[in-house]
Amino acid sequence: MHRFLPVLILALTLAGCGGGAPPPRPRGSKPVTLNIPTSRETQACFTDLSRDAIRYSPLPDRDFGGGCQVIGAVQLIDIGVPVTGIKAMRCGLARAFTGWARNAVAPAAHQILGSDLVRIDTMGTYACRNTVGTATARLSGHGIANAVDVSAFVLQNGRRISVQGDYRSADPDVQAFFKAIHGSACKRFGTVLSPDYNAVHHDHLHLEDDHKSFCR
Numbered sequence: 324m325h326r327f328l329p330v331l332i333l334a335l336t337l338a339g340c341g342g343g344a345p346p347p348r349p350r351g352s353k354p355v356t357l358n359i360p361t362s363r364e365t366q367a368c369f370t371d372l373s374r375d376a377i378r379y380s381p382l383p384d385r386d387f388g389g390g391c392q393v394i395g396a397v398q399l400i401d402i403g404v405p406v407t408g409i410k411a412m413r414c415g416l417a418r419a420f421t422g423w424a425r426n427a428v429a430p431a432a433h434q435i436l437g438s439d440l441v442r443i444d445t446m447g448t449y450a451c452r453n454t455v456g457t458a459t460a461r462l463s464g465h466g467i468a469n470a471v472d473v474s475a476f477v478l479q480n481g482r483r484i485s486v487q488g489d490y491r492s493a494d495p496d497v498q499a500f501f502k503a504i505h506g507s508a509c510k511r512f513g514t515v516l517s518p519d520y521n522a523v524h525h526d527h528l529h530l531e532d533d534h535k536s537f538c539r
Contacts, residue, residue: 350389350451357384357394365395368414377402377421382411391451391466404429408445411468416448416532419511420471423530427507428476435500438478444485446472446527455523464514470531487526490518509538 348355372379378401384394396411402421412420424443432440449468453460464470475485489497505528508515513533516524520539 348386348388350387350391352388355386357386357392359384359394362395365414368395368418369397371418372397372414372421375421377417379417387451389451389466390462393449393468396449396468404440404443406443406445408447409471410447411449412471413467413469413532416469416471416512416530419532420530423504423508423511427511428504431500431503431507432476432478435496435503436478436482436484437496438480438482440476441479442477443473444475444477446474448472464531464533469533470514470529472527472529474527485526486518486528505538513537515539 369379369381377399379397379399382393382396382398384392384396386392393411394413395415396413397417398411399406399409399417399421403425406424424440428443429440432438448465448471450463450465452463452466454463465472473486475483475487477483484497484500490501492498505515505517508528508530512530513535514529514531515538516529517539518525520529
């Protein structure tokens with residue numbers, strides 16, 4: 324038994340020197356494509372998008388360093404209404420966003436504002452950065468392509484309803500529109516942040532698929 328002890332100690336020493344996990348890659352590193360299997364959750368999400376006639380393109384899984392990753396993401400091509408500014412979105416976020424746009428924003432525009440929705444403007448989706456306007460620094464949902472910032476809605480009659488200019492409008496119809504789409508967002512996304520949350524969100528609605536049930 325004892326004659327195997329030196330061999331065991333040597334093996335453990337070597338494992339400690341070179342067998343651990345690789346050190347984390349710093350933020351801003353050159354993107355690395357990850358060779359990992361597509362999760363069942365993501366596969367089911369792809370099926371849901373296809374069933375709902377959403378045109379999309381799956382994106383390769385990539386690591387950008389500093390915790391920023393794009394895994395199980397898609398590029399939305401056609402959801403029935405043009406959307407500006409969107410790039411990589413995790414599939415669950417894309418599914419929630421398209422459902423919100425089709426079944427909440429478009430009907431609210433038609434029924435409350437009296438004109439059809441022709442475009443949604445956003446400030447983007449993926450960005451490798453920390454949260455802003457919070458007491459503690461942590462990776463933003465944008466850093467894993469799991470958040471979208473919506474800034475405005477363009478109607479067929481040429482009117483543009485922006486979060487910055489109209490969220491606190493005195494127009495009762497505009498108030499009702501934002502109340503309707505905000506309420507629907509809170510049912511579809513985990514975190515919803517509006518101008519009511521803090522000054523950082525004065526010009527957009529932050530929609531994140533993180534299952535946290537935080538709505539402001």
